[in-house]
Structures are given as structure tokens and as C-alpha cells.
Amino acid sequence: ELSSSKIHRGAATRMKTLSSAEHNEWMTCLAQYLNNITFFLILCCLITVSFSFSLETYHPFEAIKELLFHLFVLLIGSFVVVRTLLTSTIPLKKDPLYVLVFLYFCYNAFSFALSPYVDKGYFINLTLLILFFFAVAASVRSEKQISYVLYAIAFIVGISSIYSLFQFFGDDFLPVVNVFGSRGLGIRISSFFGNPNEFAAVLVM
Numbered sequence: 001e002l003s004s005s006k007i008h009r010g011a012a013t014r015m016k017t018l019s020s021a022e023h024n025e026w027m028t029c030l031a032q033y034l035n036n037i038t039f040f041l042i043l044c045c046l047i048t049v050s051f052s053f054s055l056e057t058y059h060p061f062e063a064i065k066e067l068l069f070h071l072f073v074l075l076i077g078s079f080v081v082v083r084t085l086l087t088s089t090i091p092l093k094k095d096p097l098y099v100l101v102f103l104y105f106c107y108n109a110f111s112f113a114l115s116p117y118v119d120k121g122y123f124i125n126l127t128l129l130i131l132f133f134f135a136v137a138a139s140v141r142s143e144k145q146i147s148y149v150l151y152a153i154a155f156i157v158g159i160s161s162i163y164s165l166f167q168f169f170g171d172d173f174l175p176v177v178n179v180f181g182s183r184g185l186g187i188r189i190s191s192f193f194g195n196p197n198e199f200a201a202v203l204v205m
Contacts, residue, residue, distance in 0.1 A: 038139040048068055
């Protein structure tokens with residue numbers, strides 16, 4: 001009887017160990033699947049927001065880019081949170097850069113709270129940009145993923161630069177409105193971004 005009870009206890013222990021291993025393997029696969037979805041959304045966010053413009057006014061410097069960016073960031077953030085809860089691990093490693101970004105956000109939040117001239121749109125966009133930064137830091141880890149992000153950025157900059165050359169020579173094949181070029185400011189190229197300053201920032205990036 002003692003030997004049979006030991007056998008049963010051993011079998012039960014092995015079953016628990018096996019089920020625990022299977023559960024951990026399943027959770028790992030699920031976390032990887034969620035991370036792949038998050039990474040795909042990050043690439044879609046970069047490309048879609050860059051090339052989007054209003055199909056009614058053909059004006060790229062409108063709320064359409066902000067709306068798409070807000071939706072993508074909320075989706076990406078949701079997947080990151082779900083993955084974090086399922087794996088019970090913090091997806092960010094210790095890095096001084098994260099502390100500096102967080103302090104920058106705290107400084108802007110403090111200024112926003114005390115300033116009599118409040119720009120809610122700016123603060124919302126800044127908050128979502130910082131959330132996007134942390135979501136990318138938590139999701140883009142492997143060298144392959146980093147290379148895909150760099151390829152996407154190079155694609156965006158390349159297409160935007162080619163289109164800007166057509167704009168510069170007055171051969172604008174898209175019906176995009178160039179507001180800055182129609183105010184006596186000379187030839188100021190904005191490509192798909194509707195604002196020469198934003199296009200310059202993309203080129204610098």
C-alpha cells in the first residue's frame with residue numbers, strides 16, 4: 001500500500017509538472033503571438049499615418065493623421081498591456097533613456113497643469129507619442145524587427161522625398177493642397193505631411 005501510494009503521488013507530481021510546463025509553453029506562444037500583432041500594428045502606424053490625407057479636402061495637415069495615430073496607439077497599447085498581464089512580466093529593461101523620457105513627460109504634465117494657456121491637443125499628442133515610444137521599446141526587440149522598422153522608415157522617407165522633388169518642380173501628380181506654397185512664402189515643400197517643418201523633421205529622422 002505504501003509503495004502504491006508513492007507511485008500515485010509520483011504520478012500526480014509528474015502530471016502537475018507536465019501541465020505546468022504545457023501551460024508555460026502555451027503562455028509563451030500566446031505572448032509571442034501578441035507581440036507579433038503589436039509589431040505589425042507599429043509598422044502599419046508608421047506607414048499609414050505618414051501617407052494619409054483627407055479624401056474630401058486633399059489636405060494632409062488635418063485631423064486625419066492625428067485620428068489614425070490615436071487609434072493605432074490605443075490598439076498597440078492594449079496589446080502590450082494584455083501581454084504584460086498574461087506573462088506577469090515587465091516588458092521594458094532598465095535603461096536611463098526611459099527615465100529621461102518619463103521625466104520629460106512629468107515636466108510637460110506639470111507645465112500643462114499650471115499654465116494658464118492650455119493646449120489640450122498638444123498635451124494629448126505628446127502623451128500618445130510617449131506611449132508609442134514605450135510600446136515600441138517593449139515590442140521591438142530582435143535585430144530582425146529593428147531592421148524591418150528601419151526599412152519602413154527608409155521607405156517612408158524615400159517615397160516622400162521622391163514626391164517632394166515632383167512638388168519642387170511644379171509637377172504635383174496628387175491633388176494634395178499645399179497651403180504654404182499659396183501664401184507668398186515661395187516654394188516650401190511639404191510632401192505628404194502638409195507642413196514643411198514636419199517634412200523636414202521626417203528627413204532629419
